[in-house]
Amino acid sequence: MESICRYREKSRIYTYMETLYTIMEIRKVQITGGSSYIVSLPKEWIKASRIGKNDPVGLIVQPDGTLLVTPKIEQEAVQRKKELRVNATTDQTYILRCLIGAYISGYTTIVLSAQGRLPPSIRLRVREFTQMAIGQEVVEETETSITIKDLLNPSEMPFQNTIRRMAVIVKAMQQDGVEALRSGNVALAGDVVARDNDVDRLQWLIARQCNLLLTDANLARKMGISPQMAMNYFLISRIIERIGDHGTRIAKNAIEFHQEGSKGEVVEMIGTASATASKIFDRAMESMFGQDLEGANATIECVEDLEVQARxxxxxxxxFDAAMATAIVSISDSIRRIGEYSGDICENIINNLVNEV
Incomplete structure (x- = not known):
């Protein structure tokens, strides 16, 4: 009965909070004592937040001039717990996706539990997850449950540092994929494919930090970044992750290309186009880190030259025969898409900077 009451209370709070996002309450500013300005707070919000008489609340001035009122004034990070029930019939791909989803959503503790003994396959998925996700470690394990806890301090991983690392990795993936095509180095191509996991891990980290920052005003203040900027970094990280996918695609096709054993002038053409795409990507990242609006615009204009080379x-x-032609066109398309995605980064930069000009 108590759990039902708690559920109803949460439902009431969530319903009211959803209403707050859709309906604006107008309150008049009053003056008291001749110099103090006061505004009354909504009664329903006070109850939902469990604020009592003389309890302190935090006031945070947002970059856009709005004022955030929060009952959370402590400096500790918000702790959130997610529980997942599993059994022997639980789909392995499904549970791995749930773990990744909980990680990205910002849960600090994830508990997997079963009525009986945990299946060995679930333990394998947990181990795979902790190897994939940054900062996730198993802190408690029994026959019937596993507890995973986040040991990473989000404020110690600035968005810009993670973006820089992603950019370095994906650029090297593209260059090494083309080098594997040129030299026939199958081992190098395989290494490029493996590096895609590193890019995914970093992109998940940025997505997680963005969600944490959007739900914790104290973290946003501590990291010195606005929610809007965090979202901008998230969008750019998604684009860079897609560029990494195309670097992987180039490497996979390089293996097929090598197996065919036929090379010619097309390899040099691919190398030239790849160099153009790398240059566009470099300029896009320079524009982002340098907050260069004009540079971003000039970089977008370069994409058309790359499209000509791809055609x-x-x-x-x-x-070439059908199999070889398919591999070449796929490589060409990936190089073209790398340039276009770099242009998308520049468009994102312009959209973000135009309000500051």
Whole structure:
């Protein structure tokens, strides 16, 4: 009965909070004591937040001039717990996706439990997850449950540092994929494919930090970054992650290309186009870190030249048999998409900077 009451109370709070996001309450500013300005707070919000008489609340001035009122004035990070029930029939891919989803959503503790003994397959998925996700460690394990806790302090991993690392990795993936194509180095191509996991881990970290920051005003203040900027970094990280996917695609096709054993002028054309795409990507990242609006605009104009080179490669692919032509066109398309995604980064930069000009 007590759990039902708690559920109803939470439902009432959530319903009211949802209403707050859709309905604006107008309150008049009053003056007391001749110099103090006061505004009354909504009674329902006070009850939902369990604020009593003489309890302190925090006031945070937002970059856009709005004022955030929060009952959370402590400096400790918000702790959130997610419980997942599993059994022998639980789909392995499903539970791994749930673990990743809980991690990205910002849960600090994840508990997997079963009525009986935990299946060995679940323990394998947990181990796989902790190897994939940054800062996640198993802190408690019994026959029937596993507790995973986040040991990473979000404020110690600035968004810009993570973005820089992602950019370095994906650029090297693209260059090494083309080098594997040129030299026939299958081992190098395989290494490029493996590096895609590193890019995914970093992108998940940025997504997690963005969610944490949006729900914890204290963390936003501590990191010195606005929610809008955090969202901007998240969008850029998603684009960079897609560029990494195309670096992986180049490497996979390089393996197929090598197996065919036929090379020619098309390899040099691919190398030239790849160099152009790398240059566009470099300029996009320089524009982002340098907050260069004009540079971002100039970089977008360079994408058209890359598209011309990609079309030339596709025409050259017609000289080969179907299997080889398919691999060449796929590589050409990935190089073109890397340039276009770099242009998307620049458009994102312009959208973010235009209000500051």
């Amino acid at each position: 030339a490669i596709n025409r050259e692919a017609l000289k």
